[in-house]
Amino acid sequence: MILLIGYGNPLCGDDGVGPYIAERLAEDADGLSSDLECLSVHQLMPELAENISRASVVIFVDAECGGAPGGITCYKLAKPARPSGMVPAAFTHNVSPQTLLENASFLYGRRPVAYLYTVSGEDFSLGATFSSAVEAALPGLLDRLKTRINRCTNLVLLKQ
Numbered sequence: 001m002i003l004l005i006g007y008g009n010p011l012c013g014d015d016g017v018g019p020y021i022a023e024r025l026a027e028d029a030d031g032l033s034s035d036l037e038c039l040s041v042h043q044l045m046p047e048l049a050e051n052i053s054r055a056s057v058v059i060f061v062d063a064e065c066g067g068a069p070g071g072i073t074c075y076k077l078a079k080p081a082r083p084s085g086m087v088p089a090a091f092t093h094n095v096s097p098q099t100l101l102e103n104a105s106f107l108y109g110r111r112p113v114a115y116l117y118t119v120s121g122e123d124f125s126l127g128a129t130f131s132s133a134v135e136a137a138l139p140g141l142l143d144r145l146k147t148r149i150n151r152c153t154n155l156v157l158l159k160q
Contacts, residue, residue: 002152003055003112004038004145005048008063014121014134017141018061024142025149032146033153044095052100053108057152059145060097060116063134067120070133072141074148077101077114113152117145 006022008015019040026038039051044060052058060077067073077098095103097116105111119141122131130138 001035001037001055002033002057002059002149003051004036004059004061004149005041005044006038006061007041007044009042011126011128013123013125013127013129014063014119014131015124016128017063017119017121017130017134017138020130020138021061021141021145025145032149035153036149044097044100046095046100046103049100049103049107052112052114053104053110055112057155058097058101058112058114059148059152060114061141061145062116062118063121063124064118065121065124068133069120069122069131070137071120072137072144073118073120074144075116075118077116079111115148117141117148 006018008018010016022040
């Protein structure tokens with residue numbers, strides 16, 4: 001399974017880009033893997049570690065502060081150089097993607113390949129609309145995510 005988690009607050013302008021993308025991909029999954037699960041959440045929470053442990057690939061989508069407004073960045077979330085063998089630090093709300101991956105590994109023995117896509121926001125004030133820069137970036141982000149999902153689907157199929 002490929003798991004896409006879009007997170008952020010849809011009532012804080014550009015911060016809602018993650019949930020928006022997750023909802024669009026869930027609605028318009030034509031040509032994408034039937035094994036795609038999209039989650040739209042306000043913030044990352046430890047409870048997501050179980051969902052993550054069941055996935056072959058996890059894609060996180062979020063807004064970020066800084067950078068040119070509307071800029072899209074993709075990070076491959078690397079495994080720690082050496083597992084600590086200790087309980088991951090954050091079992092509270094508002095954790096990072098990396099912490100969730102470590103929790104999935106520690107609690108369920110599985111850590112999938114993971115990517116973080118971010119869009120540089122411009123306006124995080126109260127409101128349910130995106131800035132013009134983020135609005136303009138959305139079609140490109142959707143295209144990049146569809147390409148990533150198709151690549152990941154092909155890799156998962158090859159490993160079976």
